[in-house]
Amino acid sequence: MTSEERLYADLAALGIEYAAHEHIAVFTVEESRQVDAEIPGAHTKNLFLKDAGGVFWLVTVPAEARVDLKALPKVIGCKRVSFGKADDMERLIGISPGSVTPLAMINAAPGSVTxxxxxxxxxxxxxxxxxxxxxxxxxxxxxxxxRALEHWGHEPVIAAVPHQDGS
Incomplete structure (x- = not known):
């Protein structure tokens, strides 16, 4: 069973309803704007980060947010952060840049990524x-x-992620 097949099975088993939309490949928030215009709801972007202590983080924020990476560590309880490498992303959450999603945590060992x-x-x-x-x-x-994250053994941190404009 592929990861995507497991994702569909887990969402069904948990009784999670979702609306699925197929579209052209999008790699950046900018590229996704045209696609997003047709899809209702909050749009997201995801940051795969590594802190100075070697801990990996997956941060999901509104698509338009400009995350303040200097203020973020204090809010989430870690040391200075930088962007994680693509090979670490593929190894830990099983996907490549451009496809990052909190749903990729289905592929991650509990405790490997916060x-x-x-x-x-x-x-x-x-x-x-x-x-x-x-x-x-x-x-x-x-x-x-x-609920899906918890089902896969992850304890998500809910945070008021700081934005560069001070919000």
Whole structure:
């Protein structure tokens, strides 16, 4: 069974409803804007980070957010962060850049990557994320993303992720 097949099976087993959309491959938030215009709900971007202590983080924020990477460590409880490498991403969460999604945590060993979900997204009625590939979008409730993460053995951190504009 592929990771995507396991994802569909787990969402069904958990009774998680989602709206699936197929579209052209998008690799950046900028490229996804045209696709996003057709899909209702909160759109996301994901940052795969590594802190100075060697801990990996997957941070999911609203697509338009400009995360303040200097202020983020204090909020989530870690040391200075930088972007993680593609080979670490593929090794730990089983996907490549451009397809990053909190749903990729289905592939991650518990404790290998800490997931941070922006508080606004966690409470949102509909959050749009990739289904392990960048040619599709799933729209599901923020609470259901949290349930799936917990089902896979991850304890997501819900945080008011700091933005560069000070919000």
């Amino acid at each position: 997931v941070v979900i922006d508080a606004g997204l966690a409470a949102a009625e509909r959050v749009n994320v990739h289904p392990l590939r960048n040619t599709g979008t799933f729209g599901l409730a923020g609470a259901d993303i949290l």
